[in-house]
Amino acid sequence: MNSAHPKKNTKNLLKSIEMFFLALVVVGVSVSILGYFYKYSHKSKADSDKIAVEFSTNEILLDSQNSSSSSNILLLSPDQPLVGATVLVNYPKDIVDVQVDNSDSCSDIELLFSSNIDEDEGTIIITKIAPDTQEILPQGIICFAKIIFSKTADGSGAVTFADGPLGNRSWEIVGENLQEYAPSYADQSINITVSDSGVTPSPSEIPTYTPSPSPDPSITDAPTASPTPGSTQTSRKVDFSIKLQGVTKIPRNTGDIPVVISFVRDEEIVDTRSTIFKVQPDGSWKGSGQYDNLLSGVDYLLLIKGPKHLQKKICVARPNEAISGHYSCQTGSIRVENGDTNFDMTGIMLLAGDLPVQNGIIDAVDIIYIRNNLGSKDPEVVSRADLNYDEIVDSQDYTIIINALSFKYDELE
Known part of the structure; x- marks a missing residue:
């Protein structure tokens, strides 16, 4: 009976060692899996962040007195500074010509600017990237680009953001540390009407103006102008x-x-x-x-x-x-x-x-x-x-x- 005990103890020891190494393997695999899901759950969350993209106006009327008008493209990024973006646009090529204005009137993201207008397809690709010299990256309401529309023929149509890709270009919105964001532009459009008999619209942009405070409601009896004869x-x-x-x-x-x-x-x-x-x-x-x-x-x-x-x-x-x-x-x-x-x-x-x-x-x-x-x-x-x-x-x-x-x-x- 006693001679069997050493053999039994040896088997138990080997079994314990086997279970120990198996436990180590399980722990290692578990840590790897948790690390994988931690990494990619964070990546998925970042990838799901969206930046709203909007037009600054939703209607444009062009007629004999106002042959051109414009609209800004706005990126709404209240919390994340942006370093650049590529935006895709469709426009009604049969009734208007377009021009992308690269002046200072809409340049929150500075320079390094490119635009490609395809007149045959009626599409615009606009890319702007902040240079290294731009010390403060824009955030909040970012005026990204200004598009000027000029009438060519009577009719109506809509300017919309294109889902893409256009050619080999797709949407890109990039923040600090190369963080990428998806665009959100559902229901965004500009309805354009071109008619020589239309009602003249006000200019869509006022380039220079110094705002003054609203009229003071406490003023009730301002001086009266001299009476006109017969009044x-x-x-x-x-x-x-x-x-x-x-x-x-x-x-x-x-x-x-x-x-x-x-x-x-x-x-x-x-x-x-x-x-x-x-x-x-x-x-x-x-x-x-x-x-x-x-x-x-x-x-x-x-x-x-x-x-x-x-x-x-x-x-x-x-x-x-x-x-x-x-x-x-x-x-x-x-x-x-x-x-x-x-x-x-x-x-x-x-x-x-x-x-x-x-x-x-x-x-x-x-x-x-x-x-x-x-x-x-x-x-x-x-x-x-x-x-x-x-x-x-x-x-x-x-x-x-x-x-x-x-x-x-x-x-x-």
């Missing part, structure tokens, strides 16, 4: 009706809003005041004021500025526009007569995006504030950035401000 001055009620961008029906938030209205005569503001407007069942807004310093028989123009809106210059009592935001005028012919007067301005849209505290321009502060608060129902955020008055700051508000970015500035007298 009379008396107290009268004036009613105003307006439409706000993004509000097409009665909104959830039906609270009153302040709108600054200024009467201008001979380039001089004769009356400016904040007037309370109330929403109507059709989504328009109405306000009224009692005026005793306006003359009958005299031509005025109006400046209208909403609480989150660009200021609009209006020259007639009932203005209209074919495309939202494109109404434009120079000389006022608005008259107030004895008795009640009604100015119905619902034929045009007050563009939204100049958020409080207003400075007369839609800028990066306004856009980033909305983008950073998407989904918010916080009362303070909503009061500032809810552009369509549905009591939440969401993608609809973001779309509204991006569309208005083509106009960007207050209109002045």
Whole structure:
């Protein structure tokens, strides 16, 4: 019996050693697998990061008086600095020619620029890379490139981002440390209409302008210009009706809003005041004021500025526009007569995006504030950035401000 014990102990020892090495192998394989999944799970997460790519306008009208217009391509990268990108675009080659503007007007990513326009296919490939000398890499709202469209034939068509590849080129958006991002451009397009009988649009870009603060609502009785012979001055009620961008029906938030209205005569503001407007069942807004310093028989123009809106210059009592935001005028012919007067301005849209505290321009502060608060129902955020008055700051508000970015500035007298 005792002679069997050494053999049994030897077998047990060998079995223990075998199990030990097997355990080491299992641990090693497990560590390798975990390392593999750790590495590639992080890579997949990085690869899934997306950068929004957008046009700065969604409609362009070309006619006999405006034979060309432009739109910027924007890269929206609030958190990641970018070093370069390749963007692919389709355009309606049968009705417009295109040119990529490489001036300083849209050059947040500096130089090392190339563009390839294929007139036969109607495609554009644009590549921009920040040189080593660019000390601060752009992030936030990045103006990537400006495309100029010139009319060649009547018709309509759309400019879109191409899925690619185009030839041997594909989309590329690259950040620091060669981090790659995927583009996000769903539903982005520019509708182009070319017609010699069309309504003249305002220029889509204003190259130089120094914004001035919004009219001071506390000023209610500005000096009155000298009376014109044959004119009379008396107290009268004036009613105003307006439409706000993004509000097409009665909104959830039906609270009153302040709108600054200024009467201008001979380039001089004769009356400016904040007037309370109330929403109507059709989504328009109405306000009224009692005026005793306006003359009958005299031509005025109006400046209208909403609480989150660009200021609009209006020259007639009932203005209209074919495309939202494109109404434009120079000389006022608005008259107030004895008795009640009604100015119905619902034929045009007050563009939204100049958020409080207003400075007369839609800028990066306004856009980033909305983008950073998407989904918010916080009362303070909503009061500032809810552009369509549905009591939440969401993608609809973001779309509204991006569309208005083509106009960007207050209109002045």
